Amino acid sequence: MRIGKNKKKVFNIIYILIGIIVVIFFAKDVFMYSISEINNVLYPLQSKIYFFGKKAKESTETVLNYKDLVSENTKLKKEILEKSLVEEKNEKLLDENIRLRKLLSMKGEFKYSFKVGKISFQQTRELFESFAINLGSRDKIKKNMPILYGDELIGRVDHVEKDYSTVEMITFQDSIVSARSSGDVLGIIKGNRSDELIFEPVSFHEAHLNIGDKIYTSGISDIYPKGVYIGDVTEIRKKYEDRVEYIVKIPFDITNMNEVIVLTEVDI
The missing domain is CATH 1.20.5 (Single alpha-helices involved in coiled-coils or other helix-helix interfaces)
Incomplete structure (x- = not known):
């Protein structure tokens, strides 16, 4: 069981x-x-x-x-x-x-004695009027000494201090330089506050300039020696009646200037 x-x-x-x-x-x-x-x-x-x-x-x-x-x-x-x-x-x-x-x-x-100066100051509003260089009376710089940029005329010493000088440019509106064309036309170069100068012949009746003619200092001056290159005739503008205006362009860019030549001994 x-x-x-x-x-x-x-x-x-x-x-x-x-x-x-x-x-x-x-x-x-x-x-x-x-x-x-x-x-x-x-x-x-x-x-x-x-x-x-x-x-x-x-x-x-x-x-x-x-x-x-x-x-x-x-x-x-x-x-x-x-x-x-x-x-x-x-x-x-x-x-x-x-x-x-x-x-x-x-x-x-160069047949002239010269010193090389650096542009130390230039105002934009005075671009075609004046600039300062780092040469002065201690460097024997004197008023009215010609200033060149390379071998081209740019102005003259206007004011001299001990350590610097100011330069009045030929592009300044009050600037007048005695000049002569490569075709032996005598006249004056007037500033125009731009990179264009105005060439006015002494006698418009005898004057005959062409585009491309070169303009030099005439030597008829107490400041500038003869034969310094200024620029070329780039335009002939009609003024009135039989009168014309010859435009001479400076051969360099003012905004790119760095060093200039001061002619210290010039035999006029």
């Missing part, structure tokens, strides 16, 4: 185990299905969280990269600026060297 009971008990245990296994088997499918359904429900939210998380990461990386780029760009700009300044300085030194060599080579061409 006890053996039958024990046998029945064993079978009951086996049945329970089989039932548990069956429940677990089916429960697993139900659980997996539930998880799948939950995932389907949560997917949009998970997707958004993932998307915003990724964007946040990319934004952070972008900001960090931008800062690096800005820093690198600033560094490159600084290097480029420094390089440009060095190149500009070297170019200016080279230009100055060329100009000074040219001035030194002119010593053999």
Whole structure:
């Protein structure tokens, strides 16, 4: 009787185990299905969280990269600026060297004694009137000494101080210089507050100038020696009746002047 009971008990245990296994088997499918359904429900939210998380990461990386780029760009700009300044300085030194060599080579061409001065000051509103040079009385500079830019006339010393002098330019509206054309027409050069001078012949009836004629100082002066180049006739303007006006263009750019020649001993 006890053996039958024990046998029945064993079978009951086996049945329970089989039932548990069956429940677990089916429960697993139900659980997996539930998880799948939950995932389907949560997917949009998970997707958004993932998307915003990724964007946040990319934004952070972008900001960090931008800062690096800005820093690198600033560094490159600084290097480029420094390089440009060095190149500009070297170019200016080279230009100055060329100009000074040219001035030194002119010593053999000139029959006059001269000094080289640097333009130390020039006002924009007085661009065609006057400028200052770094030579004065201590350099034995005197009033009315002729001033040349290269081998072309630009003016005369107007005022002298110990360390500097001021120059009145031939382009100044009150400036008058005795001149002669390459065709031997005598006249005067008048300033016009521009890079254009006006040549007025002494006798308009005998005068006949052409475009391209060169104009020089005549030597009929207490200031300027004979034969200093002034410029070329570039235009002939009709004034009234049979009168014309001869325009003489100065042969250089006033805004680029750096060094000038002061004729210190002139045999008029």
